[in-house]
Amino acid sequence: MEENVSSFPIYSLKLKRKSSPKKHWPKTQPEDNLPVVKNPPRTFSPQQMFLKMAEDRPPRYAFPGTAKSFDEWKSAALPEVLATLGDWPATVPPNPELMAEWTDRGVRKTRYHIDVGPHASAGLQVNTPENLPVGSKAPAIQCWHGHGDFGKDPVMGNAGNKKIEECIRTFNYDYGHQMAAHGFVTYAIDWIGRGDRDDTRKPFFSSAGEGRDWCNIYYLHATMLGMTSLSINLAHGKAATDFVSTLPQVDGGRLGVMGLSGGGTMALWTALTDRRMTAAEIICYSNLWATFGIADINYCGMQVAPGLFKLVDLPDLQGLLAPMPLLIDIGAYDSCFHVDSSLACYRQLEKIYAAASASSNLELDFFPGEHAWGGNLSPAFFKKQLS
Secondary structure: OOOOHHHOOOOOOOOOOOOOOOOOOOOOOOHHHOOOOOOOOOOOOHHHHHHHHHHHOOOOOOOOOOOOOHHHHHHHHHHHHHHOOOOOOOOOOOOOEEEEEEEEOOEEEEEEEEEEEOOEEEEEEEEEEOOOOOOOOEEEEEEEOOOOOOOOOOOOOOOOOHHHHHHHHHHOOOHHHHHHHOOOEEEEEOOOOOHHHOOOOOOOOOOOOOOOOHHHHHHHHHHHOOOOHHHHHHHHHHHHHHHHOOOOOEEEEEEEEEEEOHHHHHHHHHHHHOOOEEEEEEEOOOOOHHHHHHHOOOOOOOOOOOOHHHHOOHHHHHHOOOOOOEEEEEEOOOOOOOHHHHHHHHHHHHHHHHHOOOHHHEEEEEEOOOOOOOOOOHHHHHHHHOO
């Protein structure tokens, strides 16, 4: 039964405020001239919070750490590092379709469509030296592109317009063409979100992610499914290698990988995860994550994996390749990966290769240029290592 609120009497209460007794607070200056202990300044900036967290949390497997030997360090670190990639997409038959073939400046270029995973296809370009004798097999190099609007096209030397031509000149970017001219078969696909697989270009024209970085969008999607952008791109790269290895002009036992900037990320991880790779070139992707990543915010969702920096820094990640032959390119005037922290990364990498008794397998192309492919040592390096 509900009560009628209006039937209750209303009382008027007058509250008398009592005066509080005076309190004698302690003096701000302690006696005997002892120093005042001040609280540390508060930090309201989330960016400063992450910087301090990076300083306070050294990676678990920073070399040498507590490991007694290189082998002990690598055997402990590598499985945990690879586990950060999450699940991998299932493999599917390539179902290759030859789309076009042409010759350009001494290089025969072939374009295929292949399936690279469930619900995923990619355009694949293969560059072959025009003078390769019929019936001969050449070593092959997977060429990963970096960030940019054109995906693999400038890397493979497809200078179809003035903007791509300028991109090639600026970054000496056409290593997929130049290395084919030096006698290697080179091949490339676009990673998700670039080139043929750009959701904002023909035939898609999607504006759903307008104004946002698709690398970060895909990272969010992937991690929701227990994957990473890296695991997806690496699986698709493996699918490309699977098919290319079957081509009559390719020696599938002599494979290498190279890439600039974000392509350097992909070259590093490809060499770590695909045992068929026997040599690698990482171009302008040497630095320290606390510097280029957290401080400079110069990374994105296609370069990272959950908990990775908790385990290793970038020089440690590169060092896990040892004793694999490795060529590092660093530009003295690189405005993307600053030379000081890039060389700090390389000096740590040298220590790891020395501990692995593999110093002779590590080379540096330190060139007076910008964020670009040095190209000075690459032909000789791959000829020696893929012979």
